[in-house]
Amino acid sequence: xxxxxxxxxxxxxxxxxxxxxxxxxxxxxxxxxxxxxxxxxxxxxxxxxxxxxxxxxxxxxxxxxxxxxxxxxxxxxxxxxxxxxxxxxxxxxxxxxxxxxxxxxxxxxxxxxxxxxxxxxxxxxxxxxxxxxxxxxxxxxxxxxxxxxxxxxxxxxxxxxxxxxxxxxxxxxxxxxxxxxxxxxxxxxxxxxxxxxxxxxxxxxxxxxxxxxxxxxxxxxxxxxxxxxxxxxxxxxxxxxxxxxxxxxxxxxxxxxxxxxxxxxxxxxxxxxxxxxxxxxxxxxxxxxxxxxxxxxxxxxxxxxxxxxxxxxxxxxxxxxxxxxxxxxxxxxxxxxxxxxxxxxxxxxxxxxx
Numbered sequence: 001x002x003x004x005x006x007x008x009x010x011x012x013x014x015x016x017x018x019x020x021x022x023x024x025x026x027x028x029x030x031x032x033x034x035x036x037x038x039x040x041x042x043x044x045x046x047x048x049x050x051x052x053x054x055x056x057x058x059x060x061x062x063x064x065x066x067x068x069x070x071x072x073x074x075x076x077x078x079x080x081x082x083x084x085x086x087x088x089x090x091x092x093x094x095x096x097x098x099x100x101x102x103x104x105x106x107x108x109x110x111x112x113x114x115x116x117x118x119x120x121x122x123x124x125x126x127x128x129x130x131x132x133x134x135x136x137x138x139x140x141x142x143x144x145x146x147x148x149x150x151x152x153x154x155x156x157x158x159x160x161x162x163x164x165x166x167x168x169x170x171x172x173x174x175x176x177x178x179x180x181x182x183x184x185x186x187x188x189x190x191x192x193x194x195x196x197x198x199x200x201x202x203x204x205x206x207x208x209x210x211x212x213x214x215x216x217x218x219x220x221x222x223x224x225x226x227x228x229x230x231x232x233x234x235x236x237x238x239x240x241x242x243x244x245x246x247x248x249x250x251x252x253x254x255x256x257x258x259x260x261x262x263x264x265x266x267x268x269x270x271x272x273x274x275x276x277x278x279x280x281x282x283x284x285x286x287x288x289x290x291x292x293x294x295x296x297x298x299x300x301x302x303x304x305x306x307x308x309x310x311x312x313x314x315x316x317x318x319x320x321x322x323x324x325x326x327x328x329x330x331x332x333x334x335x336x337x338x339x340x341x342x343x344x345x346x347x348x349x350x351x352x353x354x
Contacts, residue, residue, distance in 0.1 A: 029301050029334050030213050031126050031220040032270045035141040036250050038233030039276030041243045041288060042295035045071050045079055047094040052313040055282045057240050067306040075244045078251035090299040091351040095309035095317030101290035107275040111144050113327030113342060120146035122327045123220045125341055126334045134218040139205040141224030149180045202226055203256055210260045225250050233274055236287040265300045272297040280315040293317055302333055302353045321348050
């Protein structure tokens with residue numbers, strides 16, 4: 001028996017059922033954000049343009065499954081396998097407008113739906129509305145909490161070692177103060193005997209975050225992709241080759257994420273995002289510059305499968321999706337009032353079932 005299981009048994013008798021946060025209703029939705037940094041090229045997979053002059057992967061072909069369409073290539077088998085497996089609960093959102101070609105500004109707009117620095121990202125908004133011990137589990141990736149920084153808890157050996165009884169609580173208090181974070185209901189968290197060590201690998205971090213969701217310790221998890229390849233998604237050189245490698249790596253990780261979630265996908269909305277798209281022209285180095293229009297992949301709880309939004313041959317939105325409307329839809333889908341969070345914003349809910 002593992003030490004954390006012994007700890008659970010010992011503390012359960014003393015703490016009993018006196019948890020310091022309210023039980024969530026069965027089937028309450030959770031949120032996972034998979035972040036692909038750098039600015040992916042949607043035309044490589046999610047928003048294919050065949051025969052309209054947009055530089056494309058010469059080895060790609062149109063593919064479809066159910067209500068989904070994408071660009072398929074022998075170099076990206078994980079893309080095809082993912083869509084075949086998850087077609088009934090996956091949506092592709094094209095023509096998402098971020099209003100900037102700066103990594104930092106576009107990331108801010110996509111994750112918060114606002115230019116206002118005080119507005120938290122939608123993950124933090126979802127977590128802050130709960131009384132769970134770890135409102136937002138930050139495995140890795142972006143965190144824009146606005147005025148709610150204390151609601152975000154990075155996974156750390158400091159936390160896991162304290163929970164396992166291997167480290168004094170004073171060290172945890174000092175670390176939390178340094179991070180500007182807090183734990184709600186720490187005694188109850190101890191009673192769970194959770195081992196939230198992110199480990200040394202990407203998958204170990206994901207599994208720790210998934211455990212926090214499974215055991216109702218958190219409502220939201222953020223994890224960043226590893227951006228495989230020479231330059232990842234920020235392809236100012238060698239766009240086709242580097243994007244292809246990065247897309248294959250991202251879908252390998254999305255497949256692993258879906259497998260880690262397992263049956264939790266029935267009540268978890270997963271969003272895969274990148275802050276920017278790529279321009280419709282190739283540079284002399286065969287790369288593509290930043291572009292203020294991107295695509296988003298959504299799968300899991302309450303997703304209406306299909307392709308939503310579109311771009312023209314210049315990669316400008318035809319049926320554009322505004323970042324604030326997307327953020328409003330996400331928080332509403334997770335049970336918040338979008339009117340309070342995003343007043344005067346029309347939520348883009350086409351891809352979500354009520």
